[in-house]
Amino acid sequence: MTESATTDPVKPEPKTNLSDAALIAAAQAARRHAHAPYSKFSVGAVIQTRDGRFYTGCNIENASFGLTVCAERVALFKALSEGERAFRAVVIAADAATPTPPCGACRQVLWEFCGDIRIVSTNPQGVTGEWSLAALLPAAFDDQNLKPLDQTPAQAAETPAPQSTSTQS
Ligand SMILES: O=c1ccn([C@H]2C[C@H](O)[C@@H](CO)O2)c(=O)[nH]1
Numbered sequence: 001m002t003e004s005a006t007t008d009p010v011k012p013e014p015k016t017n018l019s020d021a022a023l024i025a026a027a028q029a030a031r032r033h034a035h036a037p038y039s040k041f042s043v044g045a046v047i048q049t050r051d052g053r054f055y056t057g058c059n060i061e062n063a064s065f066g067l068t069v070c071a072e073r074v075a076l077f078k079a080l081s082e083g084e085r086a087f088r089a090v091v092i093a094a095d096a097a098t099p100t101p102p103c104g105a106c107r108q109v110l111w112e113f114c115g116d117i118r119i120v121s122t123n124p125q126g127v128t129g130e131w132s133l134a135a136l137l138p139a140a141f142d143d144q145n146l147k148p149l150d151q152t153p154a155q156a157a158e159t160p161a162p163q164s165t166s167t168q169s
């Protein structure tokens with residue numbers, strides 16, 4: 001059977017035309033679930049899919065500090081694990097004087113799956129910031145950088161066919 005949005009029992013129903021205000025409210029609600037006893041900096045996030053679904057996340061810290069996962073990656077990984085691959089926006093809610101941008105690790109992971117996505121961030125006072133991910137992560141490293149020089153399309157076209165060689169001497 002072909003898997004579709006309507007037959008998948010775990011996928012939420014799409015909610016199209018959600019306003020920024022509604023996404024911000026969802027991010028603020030997700031923030032309340034943060035596990036941040038070490039930093040005391042609770043963060044909530046929402047990732048919106050192109051077809052109008054959204055997935056929430058909060059930061060989840062650990063006594064082994066380096067195992068902490070940010071709210072943005074929790075939201076993204078929840079969406080990815082439901083099969084989502086096309087994203088429209090990320091919304092972040094934190095309590096800081098200026099809107100909190102995603103950390104460097106989250107920028108890199110978001111770039112992998114979202115490309116140049118819209119990022120909105122807000123604080124409880126309603127101060128809101130907005131960036132494109134490309135502005136936050138210039139000269140991004142991605143799969144294009146993993147291609148060796150002799151396998152780029154231009155090089156491949158110029159490369160002569162391999163000569164037949166014998167392994168016997
Ligand atoms: O955009 C951000 C920035 C920070 N954090 C978390 C990581 C850590 O738990 C705490 C302090 O850095 O906030 C996020 O979840 N998202």
Ligand SMILES: [Zn+2]
Pocket residue numbers: 070071072073102103104105106107
């Ligand atoms: Zn992060």
